[in-house]
Amino acid sequence: MLLEKKVAVIHGGGGSIGGAAARVFAREGARLFLAGRSLPRLEAAASAARAEGADVSIAVVDAMDQAAVDRHVDEVVDAAGRIDIALNAVGFDHVQGLPIAETSLDDYLHPVVGYLQTNFVTAKAVSRRMIAEGSGVILTISTPGARLTGRGLIGNAAQSAALEGFSRALAGELGPDGVRVVCVRPHAMSDALATSYTREMFGRTADANGVSMDQFVSGLAAMTLLGRLPVLDELAEYLAFAASDRAGSMTGAIANLSAGALVD
Ligand SMILES: NC(=O)c1ccc[n+]([C@@H]2O[C@H](COP(=O)([O-])OP(=O)(O)OC[C@H]3O[C@@H](n4cnc5c(N)ncnc54)[C@H](OP(=O)(O)O)[C@@H]3O)[C@@H](O)[C@H]2O)c1
Numbered sequence: 001m002l003l004e005k006k007v008a009v010i011h012g013g014g015g016s017i018g019g020a021a022a023r024v025f026a027r028e029g030a031r032l033f034l035a036g037r038s039l040p041r042l043e044a045a046a047s048a049a050r051a052e053g054a055d056v057s058i059a060v061v062d063a064m065d066q067a068a069v070d071r072h073v074d075e076v077v078d079a080a081g082r083i084d085i086a087l088n089a090v091g092f093d094h095v096q097g098l099p100i101a102e103t104s105l106d107d108y109l110h111p112v113v114g115y116l117q118t119n120f121v122t123a124k125a126v127s128r129r130m131i132a133e134g135s136g137v138i139l140t141i142s143t144p145g146a147r148l149t150g151r152g153l154i155g156n157a158a159q160s161a162a163l164e165g166f167s168r169a170l171a172g173e174l175g176p177d178g179v180r181v182v183c184v185r186p187h188a189m190s191d192a193l194a195t196s197y198t199r200e201m202f203g204r205t206a207d208a209n210g211v212s213m214d215q216f217v218s219g220l221a222a223m224t225l226l227g228r229l230p231v232l233d234e235l236a237e238y239l240a241f242a243a244s245d246r247a248g249s250m251t252g253a254i255a256n257l258s259a260g261a262l263v264d
Pocket of ligand 1: 061064186196
């Protein structure tokens with residue numbers, strides 16, 4: 001198994017990506033600590049991961065709050081001895097699809113500040129424990145907005161490009177301590193729409209463009225080389241590989257999981 005005896009913390013562990021990653025990490029032998037905002041979603045993710053045979057603990061932790069995340073990380077290390085893998089899969093609805101003239105400063109800054117804040121908070125909390133161990137992997141999640149252009153993308157583009165820059169710089173800082181940082185950049189996942197905040201967000205963009213949700217999603221798929229969007233399991237499998245010792249030489253990387261919407 002890829003992650004046998006590894007201890008993994010997933011912030012946003014009850015979300016679409018957090019839950020999918022939890023299932024695959026569990027199947028690959030990891031001991032899991034899922035932290036998130038809503039207990040019912042955490043419980044559902046934990047029960048799916050336990051069905052794969054994993055030992056899973058859950059905790060309600062605000063991933064924007066440094067003191068709360070630090071406390072939880074300390075509890076995880078007290079219980080499991082160390083943290084090998086930390087995935088920040090926190091996500092929240094924000095404004096996309098509007099021209100700059102119709103976007104307020106607050107709406108523009110909301111994803112920029114929010115995603116940069118939670119990734120700083122969780123990386124700061126886990127890195128001090130990983131540095132002490134001389135090993136660990138921090139996983140961040142960006143979006144194709146980091147490199148796309150077009151109307152309605154400014155907030156998403158700024159937060160995604162900044163998060164990729166943060167991940168690269170953090171990899172440079174933590175590399176000498178044996179800690180890897182890998183950022184994944186998946187396109188919108190078709191099966192995440194059932195549970196993710198993206199349903200509301202893309203729904204508003206589709207409405208603003210006078211198309212149905214199906215038409216909007218088909219339009220995104222048509223812009224990929226594969227003619228389809230990625231699915232949650234593809235991202236979760238990649239995350240498990242990136243977190244494993246088999247990817248031991250991978251750090252400072254931005255993994256392109258855009259199904260070919262972007263080429264490198
Ligand atoms: N879905 C996609 O297609 C896609 C594509 C590319 C990148 N991404 C990125 O992937 C990440 C996760 O997306 P997702 O689709 O998995 O979203 P999701 O299904 O909506 O899940 C996000 C999770 O984050 C939790 N959360 C939000 N604020 C929190 C906070 N302050 N503290 C702790 N937990 C918090 C949510 O809690 P609640 O359960 O209380 O809502 C939810 O469980 C985002 O960064 C997003 O940009 C997603």
